[in-house]
Amino acid sequence: MSPAKHEILEALFLQEKPVKAVQLAKELGKDFPPVMMHLLGLTRMGYAVSPEKGYYVISEEGKKTLGLPEVTRKKALEILAQKPWEKGFHFYAGIGKPLNLYANDLLDFCNKLAKVNVDAVEFHMERGDFEAWFTSLGDAELAKKAGLLKKKKLKSEELRRRLFEAAQGRCIELSKIVGESAAPST
Numbered sequence: 001m002s003p004a005k006h007e008i009l010e011a012l013f014l015q016e017k018p019v020k021a022v023q024l025a026k027e028l029g030k031d032f033p034p035v036m037m038h039l040l041g042l043t044r045m046g047y048a049v050s051p052e053k054g055y056y057v058i059s060e061e062g063k064k065t066l067g068l069p070e071v072t073r074k075k076a077l078e079i080l081a082q083k084p085w086e087k088g089f090h091f092y093a094g095i096g097k098p099l100n101l102y103a104n105d106l107l108d109f110c111n112k113l114a115k116v117n118v119d120a121v122e123f124h125m126e127r128g129d130f131e132a133w134f135t136s137l138g139d140a141e142l143a144k145k146a147g148l149l150k151k152k153k154l155k156s157e158e159l160r161r162r163l164f165e166a167a168q169g170r171c172i173e174l175s176k177i178v179g180e181s182a183a184p185s186t
Contacts, residue, residue: 001065008038009047009062014148014162016169018055068141076177079139080106089133091120106137106174110167113160121160125150130163142170 047062103109134143
């Protein structure tokens with residue numbers, strides 16, 4: 001796969017809902033015609049799908065191409081399970097500056113992320129703490145999204161919003177797999 005198609009596939013992966021090609025091109029800082037051409041190619045290859053005219057999402061095959069495993073019900077339950085205090089996500093304002101705020105599961109993480117100081121979100125993103133914690137939960141997909149968001153060098157509320165949307169979307173997706181309802185409060 002070409003680097004351009006790979007970049008577009010990663011951008012699709014970061015989207016929490018179907019996206020228009022023009023919006024994707026804008027987010028990537030690319031011209032529309034080549035992005036549209038690559039999207040059509042990714043669709044023909046089965047790595048992207050168009051759930052409605054003019055909108056695109058990454059397919060399960062596209063996720064596999066990015067190296068992401070398919071999630072079984074058992075794996076989804078493991079990812080969503082509550083963790084003991086020492087394995088929870090502990091928020092810090094900086095090195096040696098604990099906020100005495102922690103999340104013991106992914107749903108709790110979403111709820112706390114929505115309220116924690118944005119400086120703490122930037123601190124943890126720069127260090128790769130979110131990726132590491134999502135990996136420790138067994139969630140390769142959410143860890144990959146956090147890594148891609150980190151590469152974008154987002155700041156402030158935009159960073160929080162995008163990370164929250166990714167984690168919230170993942171909670172909903174995993175809940176559907178296990179057959180339960182779990183949505184973070186906003």
